[in-house]
Amino acid sequence: MFLGLNLPEPIVLKQGDVYIVVNDESTDADQTPIPVYLASNGGSSDTRAVVAVNANTPVDETSLAEYSMPFTGDNQGNCVVRGFGDPAAPGDLVTGGGQPVNTELDPPQNLSALGSSPVTLTFEAAPLPAVAEVEPNNSATGAQAVPFNQVINATVKTSDMGTDVGGGVFEDWFAFTLSAPSPVTVDVVDDGGVDIDIFLYAQNDTGTAIAQSAGDCGAHELIDGVQLAAGTYVVAIDAFANPNCEATSNTPYSILIVGPGGVRLTGFNVFCGGSENFEANAASYIGTVGPSASGLIVQESAVGAYYKVSAVYGDEQSAATTGVTGTPCEGGPTFASVKVKRNGAGKITLSGGVGNLAGIQLSINGVGFTKAPKVKQGTKVNQKGPLANGQTVGQACPAGCTITIITTAGCSTVIAP
Secondary structure: OOOOOOOOOOOOOOHHHHEEOHHHHOOOHHHOOOOOOOOHOOOOOOOOOOEEOOOOOOOOOOOHHHHHHOHHHOOOOOOEEEEHHHHHOHHHHOEEEEEOOOOOOOOOEEEEEEEEOEEEEEEEEEOOOOOEOOOOOOOOOEEOOOOOOOOOEEOOOOOOOOOOOOEEEOOEEEEEOOOEEEEEEEEEEOOOOOOEEEEEEEEEEEOOOEEEEEEOOEEEOOEEEEEEEEEEEEEEEEEOOOOOHHHHHHHHEEEEOOOOOOOEEEEEEEEEEOOOOOOOOOOEEEEOOOOOOOOEOOOOOOOOOEEEEEEEEOOOOOOOOHHHHHOOOOOEEEEEEEEEEEEOOOOOEEEEEEEOOOOOOOOOOOOOEEEOOEEEOOOOOEEEOOOOOOOOOHHHOOOOEEEEEOOOOOOEEOOOO
16 A cells, blocks of 8 residues: 655654655656655664665765655655565664554544545644743743743734844743753744744853754744753744745744653654554554644555554654544535645635535645635635645645545545646
8 A cells, every 4th residue: 555645754764664765756847855864864774774766866875865855845645665674673763653652641632534545534632731922021031931841822923022132033932940951842833834933042141042943934843852951041932034924913823842751742653454443553554744743645545444543752652543444525515616826825716616615624635724715605715825734735735636625514625736
């Protein structure tokens, strides 16, 4: 079975877990990036670890570094097949559903499967305790004190009053205190579809950032496991003025500061079996998606296949969900035409709708949008990007992608031109 997964983070190849990457060059003029890591970056040093075929650019050890790319944009739909490798030791933490199960970790919630082939899986991460932003918090000295291991829900816009300490104008500041040395992770778990960058400083020294994460639109901003001495630190938030994804109005976003005693959600393992009660293990594992994922599409599913999902926290995983199998996608509206605008955040226009449009929602690869679509004249639907995971319409939906439509009356799909 070949599986098309939208993986927002690179795959790390380790001893005992080897992938064959099939390079699909049918959708763009350039060769598609191959998502692998060199041994020096945590990947496998085994010469058998990567089998790649690319007539234009042979992949060798000197060129692998530039291919540390996620499965997004033009390279969606490539096939990654788990293949040959030596047995891995328990401590190798290989990708492949082999992490030990910790029943105290929260499994995903509300797993559902829609369709037969392809099958759209949707699920939700178990919610963490949360705390709300309290304004004003626009300077290091006025930073809001926040707890570890709780989601901080806030809003930001680029034009907010902030403080410039040399690295940019930082609109929001959050403070935390360590009573003893400890590693700390700062994770933007929801960027609201805008360009939010994060910087870590000592509260009494904002001259030079201790660490930072400042990627482009849709990047997963993360400061991972930086070792800090006892003291008080601040996280500065920069709503960057990126014309493709600028926070022009108050935009909700969420961050998580993982400190002593906390664990960070790092992804979801997906398993497939022949019955509802199949065992979720390395043998039934079919793929992993990143921590911001809320769904995926299995492009070719066996008839009657069942699926389970577990949550991965660091080097452990939760128990898997109950198995679900696909239900028919039927009863939804049909449309005479489909248009896709891919520049900026993107837009989808469905025209000539026939059927009940009440409660209409659109999704791509199992992921919905940050805003509900607008219905005009009862037959036309306008859906603006970005998606809930921060992707633009162009990134998530190349030509030929499947757009799933859910209404109160049922489900249907259209193919994007």
